Amino acid sequence: GAGVSQTPSNKVTEKGKYVELRCDPISGHTALYWYRQSLGQGPEFLIYFQGTGAADDSGLPNDRFFAVRPEGSVSTLKIQRTERGDSAVYLCASSSDRGSTGELFFGEGSRLTVL
């Protein structure tokens, strides 16, 4: 596609439920990032993939969060046993490392609300 696509755009769930957020990066981009943004804050780094492997997952807050990118394209962020504090906008971004501009291309985000 022309840009980074994230689904769903909005997700409301109850505390304790399982949630999956999907990211479809720009075609050909090998690097994919997940960030979390709370109101009034900047994007908080969660995890970064280079190809299929997680190159850096140091930002995942705990073991309820994990992400996969099995074929090096689409990625899914999975949150188990959701808590109210998980409510935020989850941003996905992709980047091409060919030529290495370092520019991230962001999607519109998935707004997660945990009741």
Next chain:
Amino acid sequence: AQSVSQHNHHVILSEAASLELGCNYSYGGTVNLFWYVQYPGQHLQLLLKYFSGDPLVKGIKGFEAEFIKSKFSFNLRKPSVQWSDTAEYFCAVNAGLYSSASKIIFGSGTRLSIRP
């Protein structure tokens, strides 16, 4: 670990005023520096970036930023703002062995409001 500080949380200016938004980072090694902008209802997009060379970099829409290594700063400037510059501005730093493809850390952002 690297971090980014933006001390101005909300800046209010009149049209045609000059703008300077502060950004300081903490990291002793080679860094790449970015300013991203988020217009109301839109996604984050790159405004400008510094990788190497001339420390004064120019971006889109008349914005520029100056990298001052001795001060660990990368302040954003614009000589004359317009109402359409109303947005949230984020400074970001990228540091690592392969810094072009490693994690990018963002500051907390500065909300810019322009009075018409």
